[in-house]
Amino acid sequence: MTDHAEALGALKRYFGYDAFRSGQEGLVNAILDGRDVLGVMPTGAGKSVCYQIPATLLSGVTIVISPLISLMRDQVDALNDSGIPAAYINTTQDSDEQSMVLAQAARGDIKLLYVAPERLETERFRNFATRVPISLIAVDEAHCVSQWGQDFRSSYLGIGEFIAALPTRPIVAAFTATATERVRYDIVTLLGLRSPQVTVTGFDRDNLYFDVIKIETKRKAAWVAQYIAQHADESGIVYCATRKETEALAASLNHTVPILRAASSSASSMANGPIAVAYHGGMPAEVRDKAQRDFVTDRVPVVVATNAFGMGIDKSNVRYVIHHNMPESIEAYYQEAGRAGRDGEASRCTLLWNESDIVTRRRLLDTDYENDRLTPEEQEIVRASKRRLLEGMVGYCRTTDCLHTYVTRYFGETVTAGATARCKGGCTNCDHTFETIDVTDIARNISRCVHDVMYDYGDDGKPTRTPVRQGLGSGKITAILRGSKAQDLLSRRLDRCPSYGKLDGVNEARIRDVLSQMTTDRFLFVTEGRLPLVCFGERAAETVAPDFHYEIKRIERKPARTRTAS
Numbered sequence: 001m002t003d004h005a006e007a008l009g010a011l012k013r014y015f016g017y018d019a020f021r022s023g024q025e026g027l028v029n030a031i032l033d034g035r036d037v038l039g040v041m042p043t044g045a046g047k048s049v050c051y052q053i054p055a056t057l058l059s060g061v062t063i064v065i066s067p068l069i070s071l072m073r074d075q076v077d078a079l080n081d082s083g084i085p086a087a088y089i090n091t092t093q094d095s096d097e098q099s100m101v102l103a104q105a106a107r108g109d110i111k112l113l114y115v116a117p118e119r120l121e122t123e124r125f126r127n128f129a130t131r132v133p134i135s136l137i138a139v140d141e142a143h144c145v146s147q148w149g150q151d152f153r154s155s156y157l158g159i160g161e162f163i164a165a166l167p168t169r170p171i172v173a174a175f176t177a178t179a180t181e182r183v184r185y186d187i188v189t190l191l192g193l194r195s196p197q198v199t200v201t202g203f204d205r206d207n208l209y210f211d212v213i214k215i216e217t218k219r220k221a222a223w224v225a226q227y228i229a230q231h232a233d234e235s236g237i238v239y240c241a242t243r244k245e246t247e248a249l250a251a252s253l254n255h256t257v258p259i260l261r262a263a264s265s266s267a268s269s270m271a272n273g274p275i276a277v278a279y280h281g282g283m284p285a286e287v288r289d290k291a292q293r294d295f296v297t298d299r300v301p302v303v304v305a306t307n308a309f310g311m312g313i314d315k316s317n318v319r320y321v322i323h324h325n326m327p328e329s330i331e332a333y334y335q336e337a338g339r340a341g342r343d344g345e346a347s348r349c350t351l352l353w354n355e356s357d358i359v360t361r362r363r364l365l366d367t368d369y370e371n372d373r374l375t376p377e378e379q380e381i382v383r384a385s386k387r388r389l390l391e392g393m394v395g396y397c398r399t400t401d402c403l404h405t406y407v408t409r410y411f412g413e414t415v416t417a418g419a420t421a422r423c424k425g426g427c428t429n430c431d432h433t434f435e436t437i438d439v440t441d442i443a444r445n446i447s448r449c450v451h452d453v454m455y456d457y458g459d460d461g462k463p464t465r466t467p468v469r470q471g472l473g474s475g476k477i478t479a480i481l482r483g484s485k486a487q488d489l490l491s492r493r494l495d496r497c498p499s500y501g502k503l504d505g506v507n508e509a510r511i512r513d514v515l516s517q518m519t520t521d522r523f524l525f526v527t528e529g530r531l532p533l534v535c536f537g538e539r540a541a542e543t544v545a546p547d548f549h550y551e552i553k554r555i556e557r558k559p560a561r562t563r564t565a566s
């Protein structure tokens with residue numbers, strides 16, 4: 001057993017840091033005590049340290065399983081620079097080079113060996129692994145093992161079996177930034193973690209100001225141009241949904257921003273040169289690399305990119321990240337938005353969205369998702385789980401809660417007592433730059449209806465003694481509340497339930513908005529599967545309390561009101 005104090009010493013000696021960040025120490029100590037762990041932290045929170053420090057203190061070699069060759073090289077270089085012997089084996093090396101690395105590791109000259117998951121399937125590596133004492137296996141991006149997440153990699157499925165076949169079972173440490181229960185469950189079961197210590201930490205970034213703006217599609221480009229014109233000396237990323245959009249927006253910014261600046265008094269001090277450069281996966285590698293270099297070295301202040309931009313790019317002084325469209329999940333959003341303010345300075349994350357973003361995302365979900373390995377039923381479950389991720393994102397756009405709290409709660413981080421008292425970094429919701437609509441009555445009726453439809457009703461209007469069904473879909477709930485005469489409702493005699501027609505003057509979209517927000521806020525719960533049912537969530541009882549009060553955002557905000565994060 002290694003003394004925990006040694007861990008702190010190693011942190012100082014190798015990395016020059018005086019203290020662990022919150023969560024790191026517990027994970028490091030658990031590993032040193034021989035315990036499996038699952039660390040859930042966002043990119044940049046410091047996952048690597050959690051296995052690198054134990055690797056220096058444990059006796060054998062640590063195998064790090066990592067999906068990206070380019071990141072592997074950077075990590076290994078950085079470790080060697082810090083005086084920790086590390087190496088990688090991957091397809092960029094020839095057979096002799098690989099043999100040399102394996103021999104070094106077998107001699108105990110390497111503490112951390114980075115490999116891609118495919119490597120574990122090779123005969124040679126398996127032989128190596130049975131001969132050499134492995135003290136720790138660290139699995140980076142562990143969510144890739146789950147088919148229900150965003151980035152399933154079938155090669156990750158071999159990791160559990162690889163571990164099980166080792167002569168001595170090492171400690172297994174898994175890391176991810178994914179929030180969904182299902183994915184975390186898969187990580188634990190498919191990697192075969194043994195009563196792991198699960199730590200969720202580092203999600204709140206208190207130097208980031210979160211801003212959510214509902215704005216018509218045709219006004220988005222002008223908003224972005226205005227913002228950039230007003231933040232001339234700052235570096236920023238604008239994320240778009242498609243390659244075509246990145247190019248069109250970059251071109252339009254290069255045209256518009258100089259005009260806007262010229263119109264303002266500060267224009268004279270402005271340097272010439274392009275304002276924005278596009279970046280996406282379909283560009284030739286040289287063009288893309290140049291775009292990246294120009295941005296990273298501050299030659300061009302703004303990059304307009306698809307989500308292909310960002311992985312492994314280290315630029316600490318990004319002052320703002322603007323999302324021109326709504327991403328598919330909070331995970332995706334937070335990873336991209338989180339590229340702002342890596343240096344700890346105040347920075348701003350703005351999300352521009354409107355209802356058509358939601359429609360587009362929903363349509364993509366229903367049409368785009370194909371996976372040959374899955375049966376139609378399994379595909380439907382994947383779609384349902386992606387729909388859930390999307391609902392989390394929609395909830396972020398609509399919530400009236402503190403956006404910092406929304407995100408940390410979404411990721412499952414325990415919100416500490418102080419943190420519930422409004423956010424530190426700031427957000428539009430805490431600043432109240434939106435109007436709300438009181439929807440208490442609609443919410444109460446929805447809740448009542450979810451209850452009512454569990455029963456059948458006799459001629460006397462009396463409900464059956466016990467529930468006859470778990471619930472109905474959101475469309476049916478809405479139709480009942482609006483007093484629809486649809487045949488399938490009437491034939492099931494749902495027109496007899498007490499909530500029938502209770503919201504007959506309210507428009508359908510409003511009821512759906514409230515229902516969706518109630519799901520986000522956990523008053524309701526929507527089941528997964530082909531026909532999702534609306535049921536009561538853990539906060540349902542609050543809706544019948546006499547002091548229940550519920551508001552949602554009135555969407556449509558006034559034009560661009562920019563403000564520097566402070």
Ligand code: ADP
Binds near residue numbers: 019041044046
């Ligand atoms: P992740 O793997 O979670 O994306 P990294 O391990 O790459 O994050 O860490 C992100 C940055 O934070 C790195 O520059 C790292 O050196 C730094 N870092 C990690 N732990 C600490 C610490 N305890 N104190 C200060 N900086 C740290």
